[in-house]
Amino acid sequence: MSVAANRRRVDPDPAFARAFEEAASRLPGARFPELATARERAIARFVELGIPTQRDEAWKFTPVARLVNRPHAVRPPSEPPLERVLPHLLGGPKARRLVFVNGVLQPQWSHVGGLPERASIESLARVLETRPTAVLEELAEPDQGRSFTALNAALTDCGAWIELSPGTELADPVQLLFLTVAGASAPMSHPRIVLRLGAGARLALIESHVGLEPGPALTNLVFGARLQEGATLAHDRLLFQAAEAAFVGRAEVHLGGASRYEQTTLALGGALLRSESEVSIEGGEVECRLCGLAVPREGEHVDTFVRVHHRAPASHSDQLFKSVVEERGHHAFAGKIFVHPGAQRTNAYQKNENLLLAEDGEVDVKPELEIYADDVKCSHGATCSELDPSALFYLRARGLDAATARGLLTWAFAAELLGRLADPSARAAARRALAARLPAGAPADEEAAA
Amino acid sequence: MLEIQDLHVAVDGRPILKGLSLRVRPGEVHAVMGPNGSGKSTLAFVLAGREGYEVTAGSARFGDEDLLALEPEERARAGLFLAMQYPVEIPGVANMYFLRQSLNAVRKSRGLDEIPAAEFMRKVREQARLLGIGEELLKRDLNAGFSGGEKKRNEILQMAILEPRLAILDETDSGLDIDALKTVADGVNRLRAPDRAFLVITHYQRLLDYIVPDVVHVLADGRIQRTGGPELARELEERGYEAVLGGRLAA
Numbered sequence: 001m002s003v004a005a006n007r008r009r010v011d012p013d014p015a016f017a018r019a020f021e022e023a024a025s026r027l028p029g030a031r032f033p034e035l036a037t038a039r040e041r042a043i044a045r046f047v048e049l050g051i052p053t054q055r056d057e058a059w060k061f062t063p064v065a066r067l068v069n070r071p072h073a074v075r076p077p078s079e080p081p082l083e084r085v086l087p088h089l090l091g092g093p094k095a096r097r098l099v100f101v102n103g104v105l106q107p108q109w110s111h112v113g114g115l116p117e118r119a120s121i122e123s124l125a126r127v128l129e130t131r132p133t134a135v136l137e138e139l140a141e142p143d144q145g146r147s148f149t150a151l152n153a154a155l156t157d158c159g160a161w162i163e164l165s166p167g168t169e170l171a172d173p174v175q176l177l178f179l180t181v182a183g184a185s186a187p188m189s190h191p192r193i194v195l196r197l198g199a200g201a202r203l204a205l206i207e208s209h210v211g212l213e214p215g216p217a218l219t220n221l222v223f224g225a226r227l228q229e230g231a232t233l234a235h236d237r238l239l240f241q242a243a244e245a246a247f248v249g250r251a252e253v254h255l256g257g258a259s260r261y262e263q264t265t266l267a268l269g270g271a272l273l274r275s276e277s278e279v280s281i282e283g284g285e286v287e288c289r290l291c292g293l294a295v296p297r298e299g300e301h302v303d304t305f306v307r308v309h310h311r312a313p314a315s316h317s318d319q320l321f322k323s324v325v326e327e328r329g330h331h332a333f334a335g336k337i338f339v340h341p342g343a344q345r346t347n348a349y350q351k352n353e354n355l356l357l358a359e360d361g362e363v364d365v366k367p368e369l370e371i372y373a374d375d376v377k378c379s380h381g382a383t384c385s386e387l388d389p390s391a392l393f394y395l396r397a398r399g400l401d402a403a404t405a406r407g408l409l410t411w412a413f414a415a416e417l418l419g420r421l422a423d424p425s426a427r428a429a430a431r432r433a434l435a436a437r438l439p440a441g442a443p444a445d446e447e448a449a450a
Numbered sequence: 451m452l453e454i455q456d457l458h459v460a461v462d463g464r465p466i467l468k469g470l471s472l473r474v475r476p477g478e479v480h481a482v483m484g485p486n487g488s489g490k491s492t493l494a495f496v497l498a499g500r501e502g503y504e505v506t507a508g509s510a511r512f513g514d515e516d517l518l519a520l521e522p523e524e525r526a527r528a529g530l531f532l533a534m535q536y537p538v539e540i541p542g543v544a545n546m547y548f549l550r551q552s553l554n555a556v557r558k559s560r561g562l563d564e565i566p567a568a569e570f571m572r573k574v575r576e577q578a579r580l581l582g583i584g585e586e587l588l589k590r591d592l593n594a595g596f597s598g599g600e601k602k603r604n605e606i607l608q609m610a611i612l613e614p615r616l617a618i619l620d621e622t623d624s625g626l627d628i629d630a631l632k633t634v635a636d637g638v639n640r641l642r643a644p645d646r647a648f649l650v651i652t653h654y655q656r657l658l659d660y661i662v663p664d665v666v667h668v669l670a671d672g673r674i675q676r677t678g679g680p681e682l683a684r685e686l687e688e689r690g691y692e693a694v695l696g697g698r699l700a701a
Contacts, residue, residue, distance in 0.1 A: 388538070391538045393498075393500050393522060394534070394538040394540070395540075395548070395552075396499075396521070396523045397498050397499070397500075397522050397532055398608065399523050399527050399552050399559070399612070400523060400551060400552060402521070402523070404555075408543055408551075412543045416542055
């Protein structure tokens with residue numbers, strides 16, 4: 001096979017196919033032959049595609065096979081105690097929420113009741129049982145050679161299907177919380193989130209992926225959202241995986257005219273966090289903002305992969321991605337803006353700033369613009385630096401010791417992204433996680449002085 | 451209070467200060483004037499402890515201490531303050547948060563408790579009012595988006611709150627219009643005290659119309675070339691550095 005010959009892919013561990021065979025009959029919707037066939041096809045496709053190596057341009061900086069190509073278990077049972085889960089329940093007392101542990105819905109912590117008539121939030125497992133053809137259509141979307149999308153199609157068993165009819169607005173956020181309890185079982189889960197916002201609909205979504213126990217684990221997410229004319233989606237994403245765990249996520253977002261999409265991703269823990277976003281702007285007057293902060297350390301690898309397509313005139317996209325790379329941390333950022341023919345009067349910006357705190361940390365950046373229209377304003381900028389010596393001197397010359405000054409400057413650099421999260425409780429949770437991660441933590445009594 | 455003897459400093463291996471000596475007693479205001487490139491800012495930075503300034507010979511004592519052996523923060527805590535020519539913008543660090551941390555660091559080293567929040571705010575507001583610094587500026591991030599004049603006022607505010615024993619003002623007049631200059635000078639004059647000294651580094655005489663020095667030094671080619679009273683500053687203003695220094699000014 002030519003694909004194997006140039007080694008852009010390696011064969012998946014046979015354990016994936018075995019896990020599929022063992023799990024297939026108990027996956028939600030298994031009783032529907034069409035669905036079962038689609039899943040069979042998808043696992044065969046995954047095996048055929050293989051797992052990308054660093055020869056694959058889209059995975060150039062990330063040794064994903066090393067971290068992911070190993071045996072995992074499907075839906076190993078686990079019951080984490082409530083007190084471990086509580087800190088991760090976000091969105092306020094009135095939030096609607098679906099909580100999963102290793103891919104299994106936890107009804108005791110989930111509630112999506114009291115919705116307006118024209119809104120629905122269902123767990124994906126339920127939709128697989130009640131409306132399998134709807135999911136089939138989603139699974140039938142071409143994977144364009146993406147192995148993990150094929151793997152997700154084969155094994156998807158959790159996640160959510162959210163639809164808001166035109167003009168529907170949810171006053172309180174919706175949280176999707178995916179907990180992974182690794183332990184010895186090396187669980188994998190394949191969540192799929194389908195989001196449809198009708199014209200003028202508004203939603204605040206908090207998507208959390210949290211590891212409660214260290215150990216090998218894989219979360220392989222496919223997120224697909226369609227926003228009709230004038231719809232608004234605030235999308236906060238917290239990636240707090242535990243040590244040794246891998247997260248591979250792809251978000252595909254279609255934006256209709258005058259819609260507004262704000263995505264903020266905080267990547268604060270996990271052996272591998274691959275966060276792929278592909279946004280297609282399909283109407284004018286769209287406001288799209290993508291932001292992210294990565295703080296990898298001690299062998300952690302964060303890979304941020306962004307594609308923004310301007311396919312219609314007069315829209316605006318803005319990207320701000322930062323990283324703080326500590327000892328043996330690795331951040332890879334690849335971001336590309338496409339301005340397609342006819343997308344005149346596009347404003348598209350991309351900023352990538354990396355703070356490299358350790359000599360053995362690594363940062364790879366690949367910013368790109370591809371423009372096929374002449375009346376556009378586009379720019380990208382990428383920086384990689386240490387802390388500014390003149391700022392350090394300024395703080396020390398006012399009496400702050402070197403460690404405090406470094407801590408304060410690092411916090412100031414990173415904390416900008418906390419402010420981009422739409423939900424206050426997500427911001428507070430991210431603030432705690434960030435403080436625990438940075439060497440000097442959060443500045444002492446910052447609030448009191450503010 | 452400050453005693454500099456035969457100080458030699460090099461930057462990137464190039465000698466800048468070449469045997470500078472200076473003695474400042476408590477309560478005195480000394481002006482150091484000099485043409486561009488004479489070593490004025492080097493003097494300010496080497497006294498404050500900035501990296502990249504290599505002392506190749508000489509000494510500087512601050513009170514009982516060997517100033518040059520101290521870290522920048524230890525100098526600040528010992529009571530040395532440098533009002534910088536180009537204060538750094540630090541987005542993400544709130545102005546008031548920073549100032550309070552700074553004051554508490556200095557107080558701690560003097561064996562004092564942290565300042566209560568209410569007392570701190572009262573002090574800051576009072577000084578800010580005197581310096582014409584609006585509430586909005588206090589709430590912003592440290593120097594972020596401040597105009598040149600606002601940055602200089604903010605330096606003087608920090609100085610007023612930290613109450614140093616020795617304040618070095620590095621070209622504090624640069625970039626100030628006449629009203630701002632007067633406000634800043636008033637701020638300095640209010641802090642003049644028998645136990646506090648000032649080293650005012652400037653290119654022009656005009657700041658010295660408002661902050662009247664006890665002693666004026668002319669720095670050129672890395673050395674103090676002349677020392678006199680306030681009249682020396684006026685002479686420089688009228689005749690220029692070249693005429694006053696004659697052949698001593700290196701080309």
